[in-house]
Amino acid sequence: MAANYGRIVRDGLWDNNGVLAMLLGMCPTMAMTTSATNGLGMGLATAVVMAASNFMVAAFRNYITREVRIPVYILIVAANVTFVDLTMNAWMHELYKVLGLFIPLIVSNCLPLARLESFASKEPILPSLMDGIFMGLGFTLALTLIGAGREILGSGTLFADASLLLGPAFKFMELRIMPADMGVLMMILPPGGFLVTGLVVVGKRLLDIRAGKGIQMAGAHSV
Template sequence: MATQYRTIVRDGLWDNNGVLSMLLGMCPTMAMTTSATNGLGMGVATAVVMAASSLLVATFRNRITQEVRIPVYILIVAAMVTLVDLCMNAWMHELYKVLGLFIPLIVSNCLPLARLEAFAAKEPVLPSFLDGLFMGIGFTFALTVIGAVREIFGSGTLFADASLLLGPAFKFMEMHLMSSDMGVLMMILPPGGFLVTGLLVVAKRILDVRAGKAIQMGGAHSAA
């Protein structure tokens, strides 16, 4: 059981990362990563929706018939998105105005629906909840890193307006690293999103290949 949970965590954070491995959820990835704060906010909202939706689908998986499963999944995700949307509008209104339409569009994001179909519909409640949670955290990690790179090279800042998301106590995270006129405009435009995402996907695959070779070499030495 512990091995299964470790696999779920590793898959969500790294091995099957929604953005860097499966290339799902590209619409919010390209649109909402102009800053690390926007990426973090969008990722956290998606993670909450994925964890709650996976929990509900796993709970009622034996009552949901095969014929209507996709509409039911969409309704569950839509309900969770509505709750998140209302909560952000109430308590994080400034960030809500920035994220705007992309919060409701979580309903059409491929990643939550893919995990509901592939995992939550077949597994018990706790593993399904953890799968949704860590897939969401992995998604948040990818969006935050992409947003950080784009923000640094495009605007010269890091975690600008973080206090809007995390509260005034986190204003220390807001960094001004270089003059804004030194930034590369392309990095905060759509081409910058594709460029940074592509480079990070390549970097991840290089690390995976090297890790695989290291494991093979370690196994060969052990056999010897």
């Protein structure tokens, strides 16, 4: 049966978003969203690991026995995390000094392992690669949104130090939204992570409910 790529994209970015729907990967979500730049960097690193790991597991799924699948999945994720870790250390060292502690912890992130077990181990290579890419991008979207909210409210800035991640050409993204003395310190501390994450999750569910009602009303009018 042909893969439904539209469904894979929607699930990854919105309907089955790892953070906003499944509430997976909460450790990096809480720890690395003190700014939008940190959230974006952590999310993109995780997305690369997820895409590569899904591809590799799908390619070798017929050779991985059920008894050893979890250790093999962890080994594959660990190899890809090591590659990302060394790459960031070499070419994005300033950002690496901020994210470095949490890059190795991608190995223990529930989201990559969950997608390997539930999707990549059962599907062909291309759908699995797409699932890894868009689940990773959905994770990136969630971390960036939460980081942006915390950064604006806590520091009054948006995408501070974005040039460390994206290069000097993206210096224009580093914005001052509010005066520095108007920031609420709690928002960039752990309680702010829980608060903003909860608000973003509630916002998504309210949008889903509204969209569901809109579909039901459209269906009622067409009858």
